Amino acid sequence: MSVWKRPTLLEWVSALLLFLMLREWLLPLQKLTDTGILWPFLVIAAGVLLLDALIPYRWLTMPVKLLGLLLLLNFTLFDAPLFEMKWLKVLFVQIGRDIPLAIHQDWASMSPLSRNALFDLLLMILMSMITYLVLEQRQGLWFVVLTELYLAVLDTFLPYEGDGGIVRTLIYGFLLLAVSHLTTMTKHATLSGKRSWIALRSLLAPMLVIAVSVGIAYTAPKKDASWPDPIAYFTGSEQGSAVGAMKKVGYDNNDERLGGPFLQDDTLVFTGVTNEESYWRGDAKDLYTGVGWEKGIREYESILDPEKHEWKNELFSGFETKKVHASLEFNGPQQFATVFYPGQLSKLSDYRPPNATVVYDKVNQQLEVRAGKIKLLQPTGASGQPATGPNTLLLKLNEYQVESEVPIVSEKAVMEAGTKYPEDIEQRYLQLPATLPPRVKQLAQSITKDAKTPYEKVRAIENYLRSSGKYKYETKDVPVPENGQDFVDHFLFDSQRGYCDHFSTAMAVMLRSIDVPTRWVKGFAPGKRVGEDGQGNEIMEVRNKDAHSWVEVYFPNYGWVPFEATSTFMSPVRFKYDLQTVQPQVPVPLPDLGNRTTPDRGDGRLDELEEGDRTSGKGFTIPWGVKAGIVVLLIAGGYAAWKRRQDIQVWWLRRQMQSERSIEYDVRYNLLMRMMESVYSRRRAGETLREYVGRISIPGDKRQDLRYLTELYERTVYGCKEMEQKARAMAEQLMERLIRQLKP
16 A cells, blocks of 8 residues: 555645645736746746645655756756756856855845746745645645735735735635635544535535625725825825826826836837837937926927928938838827937828828927918018918827938047037036036046046946946836935935936936036837838837937037947947057946956856857866766665665654554554564465464564454454544554564
8 A cells, every 4th residue: 555645635626726825926026026937936836736745755855846946947047958967067156156145135246047046946945834834734824814915015015906816815715724624624524425525515605605705895886095095105295296106117208307116018109110120219308407307498390291301410420321211000009299210310201190290399309290280370471471380289190101310330430529519519418407416427537537538438437337237227116316316316326226217317417517418318219029021121019118218429520329328228329340540449448446346247158158169178077086986875875775675664654654643544554564564574465464463473462452453444444333432542552552662
C-alpha cells in the first residue's frame, strides 16, 4: 500500500480556491509595477499547491520546488541550454553580488536577474507557508480577511480598480472556509452513504448564502460616497484642486502645472502609416514659470487653404534631410484640433472633414485646426469689404496626410555653430523665473565644466539625466513639489524620480541657466509597429501612453534640433558623426559624477556584447578533480543508502505513522504491517494476516499485541463493524508501543 497522501476531492477543491485567492494578490502587479507577465508567478503558486497536496513531507518538497524554480528562471531569463553550467554560474554570481544591495534596500541598483530570482524564491517560500496554514492547519479566516484588506487598500489609495477582486475574494474565501470546515468534519465523523453526494449537499447551503448575498449587494441601488476621494483629500490644496491626484496619461494642451502621478492608458489615439519612425510633434512652449510651461508672445498666420500651402525651413535648415510621408487616422475615442507631424512639416493634405482651415503658430510651429471660414467684422483693404478668416471654432480632424522632412544632423555643423544667437532667440529662449534656486545653475555648470561648445554642453546634461543612474523613471510614486518650490529644483535634488515632463523640463532649464537657448516640445513617441502596408510603409499604433515631451535646442544658422533626456525613450533623430579636424577628436564630455562609483553593469553580458567576436580564455569549467570527487561522493552516498535501506524505510514509515494519526484504523494497520515486513520478513503469496503473525519470529508480548490488532482489523474490514472508542484507544496505545519497540 502506498504511503503517499491521497488528497480527497474536498482537499483538491480547497487547493483550487486558495489558488484563485493567491491570484488576486498577483493581479495588481501588472497595474502597479513594471511587471510584464504574470504567468511565471502563477506557475509558482500552482506548483507549490500541487506539490504540497501530493507530498506530505516538507523536507522532500523543498528540493523539488527549488529545482522547479531554477527551471523556470532558465526558461524565462536565459537563452542558454538547461544543462549548460554557465547560466547557473551567472545566476549565483549575480545574486551574490546583489545581496548586499538588497540588505541596504537599494532595489534600483540590483540587476533584473537578481530581483526576479529573489522575488520568485520569496514567493515560493511564502506560498508554502500559506498552504501549510490554510490547507493543513485549516486557519483560512485570517487569510480571507487579509486578502480583502489588501485589495481594499489598493483600490482606495493606489490606481487599481479592486471592486471585482474584492467580490471574487469574498466568494472564494467563504467557499474555502465552508469546504475546509466540511473536510475537518468528515475526518472526525463517520459518513454513511455516498461521500461525494453528502459533501455536495453540505456545500449547497453556503453556496446559496454567498450567491444571494453577492447578488443583492451587486443589484441593490447604491448611494454616492459621502467621504472625499482619499488621494485628492490628502494631496489636494485648499483651493480644492488635487495637485497630487492621479490622472491619466495623454496629450493635453494645459501644461501650466506639471508633475504628479498618472495612470497608464492603452487607449488608441491614432494609427499612422509612414516610411520613417519619428516623434509626432504637436506643440512647443517657451515660458517656464517654475511650476510648468506656457506660451509667451505669439505670432499667428491664418491659412484658409491648407492643401495649397507649403512650409519651408520652419524648424531647421542647412542639414541633410530625409523626405517623410505619413497618413494619420484617428480611430480611437480621442481627436485633437492639433496637427501632429514628424520632423519639419512641408504639406498638409487629404484631411477629413474637408472644411478645415488652419491657424499656424509661427513661433512654436503648431498647427491648430478651425472649422471653416468666417467673414471678419472689421473691414480691411481699400474696398472696405470684410475679410475672410478662420472660424473661431476648433475642428478635430478624423484623418489627414502630411509631408515632412527629418534632419540628419551633422555633428560637425552643430559643434561649430558657435554662440551668436539672434536677439529675439536670446530674449525668448533664455528666460527663467527669478525664483529659480541657484543650485540648479550650479549643478549645470559642474556637469558642463569640461564642455567647450553648446553642443558639448547639451550632450553632457543629456547624458547626466539619462545615464548617471541618479534619476529614476517613475509614473506612479511621483511626489508633488510643495507650494512655492520650483518644479525642476524639486526633481533634481529632492524626489529624483519622474517621467518625461520632469526629465525634459530639467534639461531645458539647466541649459537655459548656462545660456543655451532651449524650448519644451510635446507630442507623441513613435508608437508600436504593428505591420507594413503594400508599399513597405510601417503601420504604427499610437496610444495615450505614448504621449511624450522632449527638448529642442537652437543652433545659430541651423535652427532647432531635438534631444531626448528621458532614459526610457530613444530619440529617432539621426546624427551624422562627421567631425574631421587636425586635432584628435574631442569626445562629448560626460557629466562630472564626483566620487561616485561606476554603475553596476549587471551580469556582464553587456561587456560580452561589446567585446564582439573576441574569444575569452576565462570560460567557466569544472576541474576534472572536482568532477571526480562529486562522482565518488555520489557513489559512496548511494552505496551507504542501499546498505541502510531497511533503516531508511522503517524511519520513513515511522514518520508516516506519526504524521497521520487522524486517518482510519485500517490505513494505520497496513502501515504497521509494512514496518513489520521491513524488519522481519515478507508475507508469502496467499498467506493470511493471522498466518503471517503466527509465523514471524517475534517475542510473545509483541505477538500478542499484534494478534489483537489483527483481530480488530478483520472485524472492521471484513465484519463491517465500527470500532468502539475504547477499542480504538487501546489499539492506538498498542500501535505506539510496537512502533517504539521495532528495530531493524
